[in-house]
Amino acid sequence: MHDRSHPLELLRQAASGRAAAGVRRALVPRDPGHDGLLDLASNDYLGLCGDERLNAAAAEAARVWGTGSTGSRLVTGTTALHARLEAALAEFTGAAGALVFSSGYLANLTVVTALAAVLGAPNDLLIVSDAGNHASLIDACRLCASSARARVTVTPHRDPDAVRKVLANRDEAAAIVVSDAVFSVDGALAPVAELHAAARSGGALLVLDEAHAFGVTGPGGRGAAAAAGIAAEPDLIRTVTLSKALAGQGGAVLGAPEVIATLVDTGRGFIFDTGLAPPCAGAALAALEVVAAEPGLGTRARAAAARLAAIAADLGLRVSAPDAAVLAVTLGESTRAVRAKETCAAYGVRVGCFRPPPVPRGQACLRLTGRASLTEDDFAAAARALAAVRDDEDQGGRR
Secondary structure, three states, X not given: OOOOOOHHHHHHHHHHHHHHOOOOOOOOOOOOOHHHOEEEOOOOOOOXXXXXHXXXXXXXXXXXXXXXXXXXXXXXXXXXXXXXXXXXXXXXXXXXXXXXXXXXHHHHHHHHHHHHHHHOOOOOEEEEEEOOOOHHHHHHHHHHHHHOOOEEEEEOOOOHHHHHHHHHOOOOOEEEEEXXXXXXXXXXXXXXXXXXXXXXXXXXXXEEEOOOOOOOOOHHHOOHHHHHOOOOOOOEEEEEEXXXXXXXXXXXXXXXXXXXXXXXXXXXXXXXXXXXXXXXXXXXXXXXXXXXXXXXXXXXXXXXXXXXXXXXXXXXXXXXXXXXXXXXXXXXOHHHHHHHHHHHHHOOEEEEEEOOOOOOOOOEEEEEEOOOOOOHHHHHHHXXXXXXXXXXXXXXXXX
């Protein structure tokens, strides 16, 4: 007979187990200015969060349109600001069309599940997913496996040859390849051109998540697909966020008219979600104008990440080689990563701390981000904090 412990007791026991494993998490409210800490944890890659141009645009949008969109995009949630933002995103990125969502997570979830529902009759769709993909793409694949009964194959990280082989040997009539453009933990760039060629040769669509590439990589920050020269290809679908380089909130899908129409007609995450708030749309429009007018911002963010990585490497820490603005300092066990994060905070630096499940067991890490606005004093502070992490490791952190 099963033990009928109360569900709340089971939840408490599970929380205790997570705490013992070093993967318990907590919300820590911050004050304006990150409590005086140097911010190397956020996704504000271009340093635009708090920029007065964005603040003024958000305030004006709130004055004109109010604080909320008042409904779903298909009812009252589409304003003239949304239409302007979609046109500006398409023009800036070289896409045929754009569709704005309330978050990048929802954009990923919706585009993959909507495509699967239309393209794949039951048991007739293959989805090929990179092993390092973001949780939003993973969750989309899981939904497709259960609702659309798609077959999902996970290929080794950044391996277009593996993708090509899986597509060549499939029995399914339709296929979709999904991948991050820049992977969110280690900052590695996907082999975008090779992935697109593999998808095309296998008769598949490529869905590319440009969340950590948009604004940072490519000509003038136009992203990894633009850098690879494939931005206008009709069998490429991109997703972007408005919450990282553009320092706001929301997401978007970029793609051919057929793709946009499919999402408007069938995408549950679009049809049933309240539209992006007008102040967010106004701020994103202003941020896009800044990025277009200052094309060197992305280059500066990448240079900052490369310098942070060099500092960590010179200290003997195990650090990834960033292709964009993200880098990871791998420490191993979750408890060591948590301790290292606390050490950095004690030295005035806020860093991210990634533990399972976002990273595999035994690969917990500090996640640092370069920003276009970092100063010489900031790099010196980062060096002191990382040196303290190194010293702590040397003095027993590996026990």
